[in-house]
Amino acid sequence: xxxxxxxxxxxxxxxxxxxxxxxxxxxxxxxxxxxxxxxxxxxxxxxxxxxxxxxxxxxxxxxxxxxxxxxxxxxxxxxxxxxxxxxxxxxxxxxxxxxxxxxxxxxxxxxxxxxxxxxxxxxxxxxxxxxxxxxxxxxxxxxxxxxxxxxxxxxxxxxxxxxxxxxxxxxxxxxxxxxxxxxxxxxxxxxxxxxxxxxxxxxxxxxxxxxxxxxxxxxxxxxxxxxxxxxxxxxxxxxxx
Numbered sequence: 001x002x003x004x005x006x007x008x009x010x011x012x013x014x015x016x017x018x019x020x021x022x023x024x025x026x027x028x029x030x031x032x033x034x035x036x037x038x039x040x041x042x043x044x045x046x047x048x049x050x051x052x053x054x055x056x057x058x059x060x061x062x063x064x065x066x067x068x069x070x071x072x073x074x075x076x077x078x079x080x081x082x083x084x085x086x087x088x089x090x091x092x093x094x095x096x097x098x099x100x101x102x103x104x105x106x107x108x109x110x111x112x113x114x115x116x117x118x119x120x121x122x123x124x125x126x127x128x129x130x131x132x133x134x135x136x137x138x139x140x141x142x143x144x145x146x147x148x149x150x151x152x153x154x155x156x157x158x159x160x161x162x163x164x165x166x167x168x169x170x171x172x173x174x175x176x177x178x179x180x181x182x183x184x185x186x187x188x189x190x191x192x193x194x195x196x197x198x199x200x201x202x203x204x205x206x207x208x209x210x211x212x213x214x215x216x217x218x219x220x221x222x223x224x225x226x227x228x229x230x231x232x233x234x235x236x237x238x239x240x241x
Contacts, residue, residue: 002058003219003226010035010064014056018081019072019112021104027076028083029109031069032059038066040145040241041113043106045126045133047216048094050074050084054216065234070109077101094129099159102133103140110142121145121241125233127216132156135174139167146240148173148233151212153183154191165194171201173236175215175229178208205232 012035019029028051042062046055051073059069073084075093084090106124114120123146126134131152138147139161147170154162154174172195176188188206195202207214207225214222215229 002054002061003215003223004058004061004230006061007064010066011060012063014060014063016083017070017112019105019108021076021101021108023101023104025076025101025105026081027073027105027108028081029070029072029112030056030059030083031112032056032063033068034063034066036066037068038241040067040121040123040237041110042067042069042237043109043113043122043124043137044069044071045102045106045124045130045137046071046074047126047128047130047213048090049086050088050090050093051082052084052086056083067237068113070112072105072109074102074105076105099133099136103137106133106137106140107142110144123148123237123241126150126152128152128213129156131174132161135161135168135172136164138170138172139164141169144170146171146173146236148175148236150175150215150229151177151180151183153187154194155187162191162194165191165198165200168195168198168200171236171240172203173232174202174204175232176204176206177210177212177214178206179210180212182212203232203236205229
């Protein structure tokens with residue numbers, strides 16, 4: 001469960017969806033609707049688990065705070081339209097994803113949120129694999145209001161989002177784990193410096209003692225860091241939405 005307390009009555013509905021990308025891919029998604037919308041919408045890009053229950057619950061937490069949200073699954077092209085439980089063999093499917101496919105699926109989720117209002121501010125927010133994918137979307141022409149990533153790798157192979165910073169068209173929020181051997185501090189520093197040079201509005205926050213996935217897998221042990229990160233996400237959306 002997300003490290004965010006539910007707000008009773010804040011969400012007016014939830015819906016399982018099957019969305020269709022521009023290349024014809026059909027994929028599972030989950031939408032949560034706010035009882036009193038503040039306007040902006042959120043597209044949630046999960047970690048490697050795809051449309052896991054955690055991300056459905058996170059969509060509901062956003063809706064309870066006034067932000068309609070859609071979480072989607074990455075694996076429609078290789079594993080069909082389905083939700084993913086803890087037994088899903090994601091390691092077999094993640095290498096088969098492509099940036100082009102993730103971008104097409106994100107575009108369909110953005111379009112769903114803008115169905116009634118083409119000018120609606122929309123943010124992407126992702127975790128790990130989804131964190132770097134979220135930053136990639138800043139260069140994808142979606143007209144985003146912002147791109148948020150938790151412990152994404154700016155240099156994730158084969159081509160990390162750091163390579164596209166000069167095409168970023170929205171503000172960036174990066175929430176990083178300082179105790180993360182897979183993403184060394186010098187890579188985080190390089191990402192910050194590259195954003196500076198490209199004059200991209202950004203905030204890069206490093207939680208020095210927190211490990212990778214502190215918010216979505218170790219949230220009980222890192223409750224303080226998780227609470228601060230959630231507050232920063234809401235502040236970022238309020239500021240740029």
